[in-house]
Amino acid sequence: MKILLIGSNGQVGWELARTLLPLGEVVALNRDQVDLTDLEKLRQTVQTIRPDVIVNAAAYTAVDKAETERDLAFLINAQAVDVLAQEAKKLNALLIHYSTDYVFDGTKDAPYFENDATNPLNVYGESKLAGELAIQASGADYVICRTTWVFAARGNNFVKSILRLAAERDKLNIVADQIGAPTWARLIAETTAPILRQAQLERGANTFESGIFNLTSAGETSWHGFAEKIVELAEINCVINPIPTSDYPTPAKRPANSRLSTDHLTQRFGLTMPTWETTLKLCLEELK
Numbered sequence: 001m002k003i004l005l006i007g008s009n010g011q012v013g014w015e016l017a018r019t020l021l022p023l024g025e026v027v028a029l030n031r032d033q034v035d036l037t038d039l040e041k042l043r044q045t046v047q048t049i050r051p052d053v054i055v056n057a058a059a060y061t062a063v064d065k066a067e068t069e070r071d072l073a074f075l076i077n078a079q080a081v082d083v084l085a086q087e088a089k090k091l092n093a094l095l096i097h098y099s100t101d102y103v104f105d106g107t108k109d110a111p112y113f114e115n116d117a118t119n120p121l122n123v124y125g126e127s128k129l130a131g132e133l134a135i136q137a138s139g140a141d142y143v144i145c146r147t148t149w150v151f152a153a154r155g156n157n158f159v160k161s162i163l164r165l166a167a168e169r170d171k172l173n174i175v176a177d178q179i180g181a182p183t184w185a186r187l188i189a190e191t192t193a194p195i196l197r198q199a200q201l202e203r204g205a206n207t208f209e210s211g212i213f214n215l216t217s218a219g220e221t222s223w224h225g226f227a228e229k230i231v232e233l234a235e236i237n238c239v240i241n242p243i244p245t246s247d248y249p250t251p252a253k254r255p256a257n258s259r260l261s262t263d264h265l266t267q268r269f270g271l272t273m274p275t276w277e278t279t280l281k282l283c284l285e286e287l288k
C-alpha cells in the first residue's frame, strides 16, 4: 500500500509520518515539496505518486489571520482539498482528511454529533467546512476526522505558549467560558492508523462507507482549566485567573462549546479515547 502524506511538518503531520510507517510505503511531503496553493502542481504530484491512500494533514490554521486572508484560507482549506478529492476519486484512492469543531457555532448545550447542523462563526471554520463539502461531493472514498484544540511537543500551540508565559509571569488571564477537549497530535496520528487500516480492509471487501468522525480526547475543560493543569503538571508557580471571552477580544469569533461526541468513532472502529489529562502528562514528559 502506498500512502501519500501531505503536511508532514505540522503537529499532526509530523506524528503521522512516524505512526503510518508500518502500514505501507509512506511518501511524506512538507510544504517545500508540495505547496497547496499551486493547484496544478498538487494535481501532478498526486498523479505521479499514484497513492492508494492520501492523508492530508496540511491546512491553513491561522484562525485570526484568516479573517483578513479569506482567499488564501479557502485556497488551501477548500480548493486544494477539492483537488485532492478529485484525484483520489480518479485513482480509487482513500482520502483521509482533518477538520474542526469550528464548523459549528457552539450554541448546542451538549457535545456535537457529526450530523448536527454546521454554522461556522469565522472564516477559518467556513473554509474548513467548504473543504468537507468538496470531499463529500467528489464521490471519492473518504474519512474526515474532526478534531479540537490540538497540542504537541512540536509546533505552536497552547501548551507551549502557557509553559513559556507562566515561566515569565506571576499571573495569566485565561478564557474560562469556552469548553472543549484538548487533543494530542500523537493521539490523532495513532487513531488515524487503525482507521486507515480498517477502511482499506473494508474497501477491499466492498463494505466501506465514507464518513465524518469526531476524533478528540475524552473529557472536557475550558482554556482556563487546561492552563491550570499545564502549570500544575509542570510545577510552575503561576496563578491562572479565569476571564470571560468578552475580556479577550480576537479578530475571529470562537464557539463557546467545542465538545464533540466520539461515540461514532468508538462504534465504528472500536477505539476508546483516553482523557486529555492522560495525554497532556505524556506530552509534558516528552517536553521535559
Ligand SMILES: NC(=O)c1ccc[n+]([C@@H]2O[C@H](COP(=O)([O-])OP(=O)(O)OC[C@H]3O[C@@H](n4cnc5c(N)ncnc54)[C@H](OP(=O)(O)O)[C@@H]3O)[C@@H](O)[C@H]2O)c1
Residues within 6 Å of the ligand: 007, 008, 009, 010, 011, 012, 013, 030, 031, 032, 034, 035, 036, 037, 056, 057, 058, 059, 060, 061, 076, 098, 099, 100, 101, 128, 146, 147, 148, 149, 150, 151, 155, 156, 185
Ligand atoms: N491546531 C488545532 O488546534 C486544530 C483544531 C482542530 C482541527 N485542526 C485541523 O487538524 C489538522 C492538522 O492541524 P495541525 O494542528 O497539525 O496544524 P499545523 O501544526 O498548523 O500544521 C499545518 C501544516 O500545514 C502546512 N501548510 C500550510 N499551508 C500550506 C501550503 N500552502 N502548502 C502545503 N502545506 C501547508 C504547514 O506547513 P509549515 O510547517 O511549512 O507551516 C503545516 O506543516 C488541520 O486540518 C487542522 O485544520 C487543528
